Amino acid sequence: MQILISGIIQGVIYALIAYGYNLTFSTSKTINFSLGNVIMLGGVVGFSLYVDRATGQLLGYPYLFPIIGVLVTGVIAGWMVHRFAVAPALKMKSEYTWVLATLAMGIIFKNAVEQIWSTGDYRFPSPLGDDPIRILGAGVYPQEIMAVIVATVIVFSIELFRRKTIYGKAIQAVSEDKDTASLMGIPQEQVVKVSFMMSACIATIGGLMVAPWTFVSATMGSSLGTKAYVVAIIAGLESGFGLIWGGLILGISEFFTARYISSGYKELPGFIILILVILIKPSGLFGKKSIKKV
Amino acid sequence: MRFPKLALMILAVALASCTKKSEDTIKVGVYGPFTGGSAPMGVSMRNGVQVAIDEINAAGGVLGKKISMVDRDDEAKNERGGQIMLELLDKEKVVAVLGPINTGVADASTQYANTKKVPLIINVSAGAKVNELFKGSPENFVFRIAANDDIQSRVIVNEALKLGFKKPALLCDDTNYGQNGREKMEAVLKEKGVRPVYIGKFKIKDSDMSAQLQEARAAKADVLLVYGIGPELAAVSNSMARLGWKVDMIGSWTLSMSNYITNAGKNGNGTKMPQTFIEASAKSDKQKKFIADYNAKFKESPIASAVSAAQGYDSMYLLKLAIEQAQSLDGSKIRMALEDLAVPYEGITGSYTKPFSSSDHEAVKEANVMLGMVKDGIVVDSTTQKK
Numbered sequence: 183m184q185i186l187i188s189g190i191i192q193g194v195i196y197a198l199i200a201y202g203y204n205l206t207f208s209t210s211k212t213i214n215f216s217l218g219n220v221i222m223l224g225g226v227v228g229f230s231l232y233v234d235r236a237t238g239q240l241l242g243y244p245y246l247f248p249i250i251g252v253l254v255t256g257v258i259a260g261w262m263v264h265r266f267a268v269a270p271a272l273k274m275k276s277e278y279t280w281v282l283a284t285l286a287m288g289i290i291f292k293n294a295v296e297q298i299w300s301t302g303d304y305r306f307p308s309p310l311g312d313d314p315i316r317i318l319g320a321g322v323y324p325q326e327i328m329a330v331i332v333a334t335v336i337v338f339s340i341e342l343f344r345r346k347t348i349y350g351k352a353i354q355a356v357s358e359d360k361d362t363a364s365l366m367g368i369p370q371e372q373v374v375k376v377s378f379m380m381s382a383c384i385a386t387i388g389g390l391m392v393a394p395w396t397f398v399s400a401t402m403g404s405s406l407g408t409k410a411y412v413v414a415i416i417a418g419l420e421s422g423f424g425l426i427w428g429g430l431i432l433g434i435s436e437f438f439t440a441r442y443i444s445s446g447y448k449e450l451p452g453f454i455i456l457i458l459v460i461l462i463k464p465s466g467l468f469g470k471k472s473i474k475k476v
Numbered sequence: 477m478r479f480p481k482l483a484l485m486i487l488a489v490a491l492a493s494c495t496k497k498s499e500d501t502i503k504v505g506v507y508g509p510f511t512g513g514s515a516p517m518g519v520s521m522r523n524g525v526q527v528a529i530d531e532i533n534a535a536g537g538v539l540g541k542k543i544s545m546v547d548r549d550d551e552a553k554n555e556r557g558g559q560i561m562l563e564l565l566d567k568e569k570v571v572a573v574l575g576p577i578n579t580g581v582a583d584a585s586t587q588y589a590n591t592k593k594v595p596l597i598i599n600v601s602a603g604a605k606v607n608e609l610f611k612g613s614p615e616n617f618v619f620r621i622a623a624n625d626d627i628q629s630r631v632i633v634n635e636a637l638k639l640g641f642k643k644p645a646l647l648c649d650d651t652n653y654g655q656n657g658r659e660k661m662e663a664v665l666k667e668k669g670v671r672p673v674y675i676g677k678f679k680i681k682d683s684d685m686s687a688q689l690q691e692a693r694a695a696k697a698d699v700l701l702v703y704g705i706g707p708e709l710a711a712v713s714n715s716m717a718r719l720g721w722k723v724d725m726i727g728s729w730t731l732s733m734s735n736y737i738t739n740a741g742k743n744g745n746g747t748k749m750p751q752t753f754i755e756a757s758a759k760s761d762k763q764k765k766f767i768a769d770y771n772a773k774f775k776e777s778p779i780a781s782a783v784s785a786a787q788g789y790d791s792m793y794l795l796k797l798a799i800e801q802a803q804s805l806d807g808s809k810i811r812m813a814l815e816d817l818a819v820p821y822e823g824i825t826g827s828y829t830k831p832f833s834s835s836d837h838e839a840v841k842e843a844n845v846m847l848g849m850v851k852d853g854i855v856v857d858s859t860t861q862k863k
Contacts, residue, residue: 238738301511303707305739314718321718396683440687
């Protein structure tokens with residue numbers, strides 16, 4: 183039971199971050215490889231606004247304070263990644279410049295945090311307390327329940343937004359066909375920019391959510407970012423809700439492997455599934471088949 | 477033509493000041509992790525060495541010269557260790573080297589001390605090979621003032637058996653350090669006729685160990701013996717709280733690191749580990765003065781890793797005594813002096829009379845090691861305090 187619950191929680195977090203990849207991929211057809219370090223920014227900024235680093239005590243501000251802080255950070259980080267890494271690369275009509283450019287942004291974020299903030303690991307006390315509650319004999323932290331709820335709400339509300347509102351439809355239109363969308367009067371660059379900000383906000387909120395159990399450090403995001411990327415590929419980069427299933431598959435498989443095979447092989451099943459998916463169904467388990475006419 | 481001339485002049489001045497500096501100071505190399513999860517140990521060690529250097533310089537230095545420290549951050553990366561040793565020995569021409577912390581880094585870099593014939597006093601790394609090096613090079617330049625893994629694993633296992641536990645579970649990180657510790661603990665257990673009921677491992681940066689702990693609980697373990705560094709050991713304690721599983725945890729000395737104590741919070745209470753120095757139970761005037769000096773200089777109380785600071789301090793003093801006895805800065809002469817120190821040394825981690833010999837380069841023996849216990853955010857001496 184414990185492993186199942188731990189796996190589900192981990193999986194939902196993966197799915198949330200994977201959703202961040204999905205948002206920007208659908209509008210710009212680029213993958214934001216700096217997302218892992220944007221997660222870290224969320225954790226670090228949230229920590230700085232909530233906890234005193236020297237003593238580990240709370241600063242006494244309400245939890246709303248770090249929430250607003252990480253949202254602002256997300257908007258700025260998303261804008262920066264778009265403005266300095268993705269937009270120039272897209273303008274150059276170069277196929278893959280954005281790969282290096284977004285990776286570089288991520289490294290810049292990480293090094294900046296190491297320089298300005300610190301390279302240590304710090305504990306982020308959860309606003310909901312650090313005592314686990316028992317559910318069917320398994321220990322769950324209140325923070326984890328909150329993280330799962332927050333992640334689900336974010337994914338559902340953005341999916342609704344994309345499907346039901348006029349702005350959402352504009353995003354859909356851009357993701358289907360950029361050029362036609364701009365002929366129809368949709369400011370496509372604007373849409374791409376907003377999608378980057380939204381995606382970065384998702385990542386920073388994700389960082390704030392996981393911080394109480396991963397510790398806050400300049401490297402906290404790298405493994406989460408990679409795993410979420412694996413989820414995005416397994417589920418299919420363009421599938422909205424499919425990402426949740428992808429996240430659950432990876433999260434649960436990791437914990438079961440650690441428990442029943444060996445903790446040394448924890449990461450193995452995820453990557454085996456990844457390779458199988460790429461070999462058998464490259465568009466992802468829940469991805470739609472795309473026909474590309476050349 | 478003006479510019480090159482100016483540049484040449486600057487270069488000349490710079491060169492002149494360089495050579496001048498190296499003539500009247502003695503350079504001592506210090507390396508360790510000053511960033512990352514091991515940083516509390518590295519920084520405390522460097523600060524401890526600095527306290528000693530400042531004292532020595534204030535008292536007139538060694539052989540009439542001041543000591544200066546050349547410090548490098550190895551980031552706990554094995555390959556950086558080797559690069560740094562070569563830089564310190566070839567480019568900086570240091571007289572001796574103090575450090576490092578991480579076992580992997582030490583394994584990748586200690587050989588250069590022997591090939592270049594410059595003494596290295598290991599002041600923290602517990603897993604580094606020291607006496608084993610005699611086989612390959614009878615003129616061994618590697619010394620240690622720290623409780624090595626043989627001693628530590630013995631103390632850990634003995635404590636567990638003394639408390640009456642019969643079914644230990646071993647949980648160690650997957651670095652050279654953790655796996656070396658696991659091997660040593662297994663060997664001591666075997667010697668005592670006890671079989672561990674579970675052996676598990678975890679990776680650096682893992683934050684949820686519940687899978688391994690469940691396995692250990694299912695195997696009916698009655699005590700958890702751990703080997704790793706602060707952040708991950710804290711994750712072990714926190715995961716135990718999550719499972720609601722309460723058994724004693726005894727482990728490597730790194731359980732006294734600040735990032736274990738703060739990250740584990742109340743879940744860390746009662747955890748025990750071998751220590752060569754416990755800040756909260758400092759008795760001698762020398763120990764008290766050291767803590768006061770350290771706090772005054774670095775504005776840090778309690779010290780992030782008091783053991784590392786104390787061993788760093790002592791390593792510098794042992795080097796000073798050896799240089800004075802050798803009356804020379806030659807590596808081989810310092811080595812011979814270290815192997816035959818005439819004056820006893822009263823240090824922070826204990827009193828040392830002839831700490832090294834020509835066949836034994838380990839200063840710390842089992843008798844020097846105390847048992848520490850985490851209690852409400854600090855480490856206390858658990859040999860005097862009942863749990």
